Each structure stands twice: as C-alpha cells, then as structure tokens.
Amino acid sequence: MEKMVNIFLFGKKYEVPENLTIMTAMEYAGYQLVRGCGCRNGFCGACATIYRIKGDKELKACLACQTKVEDNMYIATLPFFPLVKQVYDIEKVPVNETVMMQLYPEIYSCIGCNACTKSCTQDLNVMQYIAYAQRGDFEKCAEESFDCVMCGVCSSRCPAGISHPQVAMLARRINGKYLAPGCGHLEDRVKEIKNGDFNELIEALMQKPIEEMKELYNTREIEK
C-alpha cells in the first residue's frame, strides 16, 4: 500500500501517492496538461511552479517535473510569464556594457534584494550574474547563468522588473560569438570542404559495394 499525501492544486485538495512529482500528481488527479509541460526532464522551463507548505511562511519555486509532492503542499503553476525580450541584431551589437544600457537598462535598477537567486529553480546565483551583466563582464555572466532553463520565476519575484533569463541569453550569445576564442581547425576544415578537398574520397565511398564498406568499417582504426 503506497503512502498518500494531501496536496492543494490551485487551492483544491487532492490525495495523491507521495512518490509522485508535482507534474505526475496533477495528471494522477486528472489534469490533461497542455500548458506547463514540455520536456518533463528539467531542461525546458515550461513547468515553473510556486508552492508553500501549509504553516510555512516561505514561498518556494521549483520545476513541477523535478520536484516530489509533499504533504500539505499548496501549488500554483506558472506556465507563462511575460518576460521582456528585446530584439537586436547579433551582427551589430556593441560588445561592451552599453548594449545592456540600451536593451535592458532596468538591470541597473537592481536593489540587491536577492529574491531572484532565492527563487531560482536551478539554484543559480541570479543576482550575481545580473551584476556581471551590469559591468559588461559577459564571460562571467555566461558562465554563471549557463544552466538557466528560462522558466521566468526569478523575474516574477523581481521588484525592479528585470527579465533575468533574457539578459543572460544576450550575454551568452555575445560571449559565444565575440569573446570566446576563435577556432582555427574549424575554419580550416570548412575551407577545405568548400574547396572540394574531400569530394573524391566521399564519391569513392558512395560507389563502393556494401561488402567493401563492411570490411572498411569493421577494420577501421579507432582513436584511443
């Protein structure tokens, strides 16, 4: 006999097995999810959820697919949050803090309350990565924010109206495109291919009978 717990979905009480996640508990209760459910594996940020355990003052945030239910859990899902996403041309952005001043000036209104960090469903140091963005330190902002799934809970808690995930997205793209070291062997290979250097080899492979391909495959040298 599995142990049951009481949970409250949008205030309504349901009894569900204690080993379910919030997401599977909603389905157990009879919800056919359309919103608030994406990858079901903690990567897509579709299932941001706010909850409070009865008697506890603290409001907690999590991903519904990654969190087990608890007894007396009051649950409200946040399947959409109106983040501000500014439009820009990645080919033309200035690679310094002025880009943040132009596109996301509200980050300079951060009051340092740290509500974003406390609410992060991925346990990221959100306020810190915003501080890096303010200074135009995009490499550090990118590193600190890398595991962000853009669920938007941080922004829902922010008194300054910052759209943290979008700020980080911009920082990562600038870092990936402009600040990370270029890759010589990649550029060389693209040139060689465009130059047709491999055409004959590939053409020869495509003409080979299957038996020869099998021999080639089964005896190929494998890099250690």
Place this chain on the structure above:
Amino acid sequence: MYSERFQKSIAAVEAAREKNIALEPQRMTAQQKEDLLATFHPDYKKDEFAVLKIGANKGDKVPTELAEMLQAHSRITADSVDLSNPDYETDVLIIGGGGAGASAAIEANETGADVMIVTKLRIGDANTMMAEGGIQAADKPNDSPAIHFVDAFGGGHFAAKKELLSKLVCDAPEAIQWLSNLGVEFDKDADGTMVTTHGGGTSRKRMHAAKDYSGAEIMRTLRDEVFNRQIPVVDFTAAIELIMDENGNAAGAVLMNMETKELLVAKAKTVIIATGGAGRMHYQGFPTSNHYGATADGLVLGYRVGAKLLYAETLQYHPTGVAYPEQIFGALVTEKVRSLGAKLVNVNGDVFMHPLETRDVAAASIIRECSERGTGVDTGDGQGVWLDTPMIEKIGGEGTIMKRIPAMWRMFDKYGIDIRKEPILVYPTLHYQNGGLDITPDCMTTNVENLFVAGEAVGGIHGRNRLMGNSLLDIIVFGRSAGQNAAAKAKNVTVGELTLKHIEKFENEIAEAGIDTDKVSPKLLPDYTNKR
C-alpha cells in the same frame, strides 16, 4: 543515498572499480553484434509490429502503435473547414518549433521569404532541447568527412541513403561554424580548439558539446534568433491535416488551437514538416527520454497525403535511460557519461561490454544482462545495470562531473544520489525515431511536391540506427537546407485551389481495407491522466 537493497551490489561495484577502470573491454565482432541484436533488440520482436494495409507503404511493417495512428481517421472532415478565406498566408509554412524548424525559419527568412512557424506547444518544446551529449562534426586534423561517413554508415547497418549521409557529414563543420556565429557556446580550450570526445561507434573524437546542455544551448540560441528576426511563431497550435491544392501539391495546413480547439487555415507555397520524434507513443511499453509532444504527428500528416516512409520500423532505444529512482524513470542519461569514462557494470560488479559500442548494441547488451543472464539489478520497479559514474572523477580528476555534466549531477542530486560518489542505475529508454518521411537531398519528399521535411521526422539519413551526436547535427544541416530550398521553391509556385479531398480518399481506403478503428490522428499529446 541508496536503500539497503542496493548496498551489497554497490559494494561489489566499488570493490571492482580500480580494476574496471584499468580494463579495456573487447569490442564485439560483427557477428557477435548481429546475434545479440537479433535476440535482444526490441526492433527484432516480430509480434510488436503490424503490416500496413493502406498508403504508400502498404505491405511494410511498422510498430503496432504507429500503424494504429497511420491508419486512423482524420480529426476533421473536408466540409468542416472553410478553405476559401485562410487565416494565415505565407511563402513557407513550418510545422514544428524545434531545432530543425527554427533553423529552417532562420534560413528561409535570410532569403527574404515570408515564413511562419506553427507549433503545438511552445517554440523550443522539442527533443532538441533535451539533447545532452553533443553534436558531431569532423573538424579535427586527424578526422575527415569521409571517416565520419564510414562511422555513421556502419553504425546505421549500411542502410543510410548515401546522398543524405554525405550531405550530413560534409555540411557538418559549416553547421558548427554557423551555430558559433550565432553565439552558441561550445566547449573549447583556451586556444579555441574544440573539446571533443568519442560517442558510441565513432572512430575519432568528434563530439562537440556545450557541457551536457548541448541541445538546450543550441535551441535557446536558435529561438532567440527567430525572435530577433521577428518571424511569426504561432504557439499552442497544432497542424492536424495538410492542405493540398488542385494540382496535388502541398499548400498549407489545417491548424487547431490546442486550448480552444478553434480550427484555422494556413495557406502556403511550400510546407516544411519539422515535427520531430515519437517517444511519447511508448512503443512496446518503453518509457521515453522524449519531450511531451513527441507523437509522430509529421509521419501521420505526410502519410495521409501519400508521402512515403522509410525505415519507420526502426527505433532507437537509448541504452542508458534512468532505471531508478522512479520519479525520473526513462529520463536520459547522456552517452557523454560513457564518453568521459564511466563503464557499464552488472549486479556483480563485472564490466559486461565495451562502453562505446553503438546504441542499438549497447541497449541489447543491457537487456541481455537483465533477462537471459540474470545479472541485472532489481530496482523494485524493474531491472537495471550500473553505470559507474565515480570512474569519471578518478579518470578525469575531481571536478570533472561538475564541469562537463552538471545537468546529470543535478538530476540525481534532487533524489539524494551524488553521481560523483555513487553509481547510477540505467535501462534502455525509447529515444529516437530512426525512420520517417523519405526525402531527396533538397529535403523535399520523394513523391509529394512542395512538401519538405527536416529533423527527426526524416527517414534514411542514418539508416537503421543512429550514432550519438548525429541527430543534433541533422536538425541543423537539414533544417537549414529545408529552409533555403523551400524558400527558393516558393518563388516559382502558384498555388491552385485549396482542397482537402485526400481525407475522403483516405477514408475510402480505410473502409476498403476493412480496417475497423475508432482512433483519430495525429495523436498530438499522450494521455497520462488518472494513471500512475
């Protein structure tokens, strides 16, 4: 922390760890692999397949659950939709908002074409987002597209369409460059050299990664670019039927708002199916690593208008799905865990295979341990084998796991398992649809004009099995190409009168074949309500 029931086996794994790290297990011979697959791989279980009675692949076998959807009724009748006044008109209509759809949209937009994306969930709710391990490209000096070709062709059992595979491997380095230029953060050394590893069945280290968020990093960047280009994205709107024109060419789709069920009409000069995979069909009752909407919709849409499928009977069961704890049962444990040195170990602490065999072979080998050999680990809910993750820290040094596979650490940490110190339990999970719609190298279906396909809904790029890292690659290479070609084609298309006559034709075929079904398709979403 694992409960008491696992402790004896864990002790055996720990005791053998040093010896197992040093061990270089034999790779299987071609004959050994063949025998193993024939006995233990799910694709070879004859009673799990049905023969199609109608359509372009009449007489072919496909998984029973897929046959049911391919031979089901349409969700609509022709007279329930007014085609004379389309809600949307565009040059290129892209169905699906994953990596392939987004890449196609960006490239079509780049040519100046009008393009729009419709997607039944949100843009980015896709298997692309969940790809962890990496993306292949032969860009190192000791590697070449030709070597990549041989690896993929052999790994796919010599069944790939060669012209598709050669395009995949030859366009791979440029795909990486394109992503880099969009700002995707690949793992690099200080001098810019890509950090690359092996995947199962690769003969060179050509797996590029962005930690173990490779797909997520690619997907969120593509999505951001789609938004920057202000390409219309109609979300929570599924395509439920293709629209043809009087000349028999694809010319749009009937859409359904997933929440209000309102029907809408999109008219287009060319259509790209980029609907992804089928894990949520749960073939043979397997759990899946796929996202919520992976229900083979594109195959159904295409099949109903006469498009041909290729290798729809071949599925990929990823060898390492989570077997325990039950809350994340079936979730993906990236192959990169094995690339970094972790080996597969049975209940007695014995390494039973080389960790980097191809996925089909590895899955079959794990199933053999857990069935015939009786050396699996009983999880309480089923069976699994150990993937000895602490080996990674011993081989790569302390901190390797947090640096290279933080998502894996996080996923298990939530259930009190520290993968740096404790091994994890795995069992195959339904991961990838090897087969799909048959296309030419320009991404158009072989027999329906103006209907293009990209991504997991394509069949034939990989053959009958796919190597790790070649799917993230194919969604970029073929996604971009589909966008470019569909946009170019659209310039010379004059759409004739729209029609849904094919629905009636298909209904007649169902009746004539004596198929008695109350199912409608596409499936759109799995039904998990009121179930465990």
